[in-house]
Amino acid sequence: DAGVTQSPTHLIKTRGQQVTLRCSPKSGHDTVSWYQQALGQGPQFIFQYYEEEERQRGNFPDRFSGHQFPNYSSELNVNALLLGDSALYLCASSPTGNTEAFFGQGTRLTVV
Amino acid sequence: SQQGEEDPQALSIQEGENATMNCSYKTSINNLQWYRQNSGRGLVHLILIRSNEREKHSGRLRVTLDTSKKSSSLLITASRAADTASYFCATDALQAGTALIFGKGTTLSVSS
Numbered sequence: 001d002a003g004v005t006q007s008p009t010h011l012i013k014t015r016g017q018q019v020t021l022r023c024s025p026k027s028g029h030d031t032v033s034w035y036q037q038a039l040g041q042g043p044q045f046i047f048q049y050y051e052e053e054e055r056q057r058g059n060f061p062d063r064f065s066g067h068q069f070p071n072y073s074s075e076l077n078v079n080a081l082l083l084g085d086s087a088l089y090l091c092a093s094s095p096t097g098n099t100e101a102f103f104g105q106g107t108r109l110t111v112v
Numbered sequence: 113s114q115q116g117e118e119d120p121q122a123l124s125i126q127e128g129e130n131a132t133m134n135c136s137y138k139t140s141i142n143n144l145q146w147y148r149q150n151s152g153r154g155l156v157h158l159i160l161i162r163s164n165e166r167e168k169h170s171g172r173l174r175v176t177l178d179t180s181k182k183s184s185s186l187l188i189t190a191s192r193a194a195d196t197a198s199y200f201c202a203t204d205a206l207q208a209g210t211a212l213i214f215g216k217g218t219t220l221s222v223s224s
Contacts, residue, residue: 043212105154
């Protein structure tokens with residue numbers, strides 16, 4: 001079982017650009033959540049996808065959007081990047097209704 | 113915003129000693145979980161305790177939950193150098209789905 005896989009592992013973007021991060025959930029998991037973790041902080045919930053729809057959303061602007069595909073994999077898109085978007089972006093998957101989450105290794109995004 | 117607050121922020125101990133870290137949260141919950149993170153990578157689920165449970169054990173881990181005080185503690189017995197990591201508590205707010213709300217974490221350093 002491959003677990004949760006994220007790509008890429010590292011990314012450097014310029015302010016104002018757009019970025020897409022990808023996540024493949026653990027086998028058998030149909031719910032995918034995304035978190036942003038700034039240096040020295042705990043992860044902050046961005047949004048959660050289930051059955052290809054956004055089910056819950058945290059306190060993040062509309063520049064953050066996502067998508068879930070029929071195979072349950074997911075993408076996180078961030079438009080008009082700001083320096084403050086530099087962070088570790090974590091994807092987590094879980095079976096329906098289960099809060100125990102399995103995390104990927106994250107994508108380290110640096111905005112310059 | 114962060115739901116939980118871990119205490120202490122940092123903890124340094126010797127191998128073989130016990131490590132205790134505490135977590136406080138703000139709203140009613142379904143359950144509380146503890147996660148470990150090594151060197152800013154993915155989070156690993158350690159243990160989940162439900163709101164109707166008061167204590168739970170898993171190997172060298174002991175978790176307590178006091179819902180009247182909205183607090184939890186994680187005890188790691190006989191610490192090893194490999195336990196060096198950041199530890200986060202995470203809650204899911206009652207009736208607010210399965211999104212996790214994390215605290216800022218406790219950084220544990222175990223020296224040999």
